[in-house]
Amino acid sequence: MENSSGSRVTCLILRIITFVFLFISFFILVTTSKTVMGVRLHFNQFHAYRYVLATIIIGIILNLLQIAFSLFNTVKNGSGTILFDFFGDKFLSYLLATGMAAGFGLTVDLQTTDADDEYGEFFDKAYAASALLLFAFFCAAAVSILSSFALSNRA
Amino acid sequence: MENSSGSRVTCLILRIITFVFLFISFFILVTTSKTVMGVRLHFNQFHAYRYVLATIIIGIILNLLQIAFSLFNTVKNGSGTILFDFFGDKFLSYLLATGMAAGFGLTVDLQTTDADDEYGEFFDKAYAASALLLFAFFCAAAVSILSSFALSNRA
Numbered sequence: 001m002e003n004s005s006g007s008r009v010t011c012l013i014l015r016i017i018t019f020v021f022l023f024i025s026f027f028i029l030v031t032t033s034k035t036v037m038g039v040r041l042h043f044n045q046f047h048a049y050r051y052v053l054a055t056i057i058i059g060i061i062l063n064l065l066q067i068a069f070s071l072f073n074t075v076k077n078g079s080g081t082i083l084f085d086f087f088g089d090k091f092l093s094y095l096l097a098t099g100m101a102a103g104f105g106l107t108v109d110l111q112t113t114d115a116d117d118e119y120g121e122f123f124d125k126a127y128a129a130s131a132l133l134l135f136a137f138f139c140a141a142a143v144s145i146l147s148s149f150a151l152s153n154r155a
Numbered sequence: 156m157e158n159s160s161g162s163r164v165t166c167l168i169l170r171i172i173t174f175v176f177l178f179i180s181f182f183i184l185v186t187t188s189k190t191v192m193g194v195r196l197h198f199n200q201f202h203a204y205r206y207v208l209a210t211i212i213i214g215i216i217l218n219l220l221q222i223a224f225s226l227f228n229t230v231k232n233g234s235g236t237i238l239f240d241f242f243g244d245k246f247l248s249y250l251l252a253t254g255m256a257a258g259f260g261l262t263v264d265l266q267t268t269d270a271d272d273e274y275g276e277f278f279d280k281a282y283a284a285s286a287l288l289l290f291a292f293f294c295a296a297a298v299s300i301l302s303s304f305a306l307s308n309r310a
Contacts, residue, residue, distance in 0.1 A: 047267075086303070097252040098252050098255070101256035103260070105256065106260045108202040
């Protein structure tokens with residue numbers, strides 16, 4: 001029981017860190033915009049960045065739900081949400097992985113078309129948002145591994 | 156025991172399907188190239204597609220290793236590779252998720268820059284490779300869920 005409650009606290013901390021990364025990533029992404037000589041580049045002109053934004057928003061909602069359930073369980077000392085945690089964490093980590101990869105995938109090749117580095121700030125912000133999403137993904141993947149192990153301690 | 160050997164066969168079948176998807180995706184991606192009026196577009200000019208190719212190759216190697224272990228275990232009726240399967244499947248499914256997302260992320264927005272649809276064939280092939288990777292990811296994610304549950308039947 002000691003071990004199980006320890007891993008529950010670890011999960012909670014990792015989820016809060018995930019939330020912080022997602023939150024900062026959200027604000028960096030929505031301010032990703034740059035105007036050079038009348039030509040405006042805005043993140044919502046790109047499908048990939050819109051997808052990244054969607055993964056961040058869905059990620060934040062799911063993450064907050066899980067933190068709420070987690071706190072509720074810690075107080076009640078129950079274990080009713082093990083399967084919800086398992087599938088939720090799996091879904092969340094896949095979601096963040098795809099969002100992060102879509103963000104990086106577009107940014108890396110889009111930047112090469114900007115030879116004069118006029119839109120440098122735009123790409124720096126897009127990189128930063130993707131990198132924060134990468135860190136959020138690492139935390140979510142770690143939580144997902146822990147919640148898979150929690151499944152095996154269910155009996 | 157009946158149940159465990161049934162889920163083992165399901166895993167094996169899903170892994171073979173994953174392999175088939177990855178194999179076809181590989182050949183589609185490496186032939187993704189198109190020349191229009193002397194301007195040649197080749198998949199290896201793009202970082203994102205090179206990353207997709209890397210995920211496919213690493214995916215195929217890991218997948219074949221797992222099929223070999225899986226067959227070996229079925230013959231020997233052992234259960235020595237549950238942890239290897241668990242982490243291998245998790246890694247493989249995250250790898251394919253990122254590869255797929257990077258491929259789609261670049262293709263969707265790159266296609267919008269090609270207003271005359273001159274390079275239509277190029278983007279169709281890139282889409283097809285990403286879509287096959289998406290199917291491979293679905294299979295890998297299903298195997299990953301099964302191998303997480305196998306962890307809980309370990310005791």
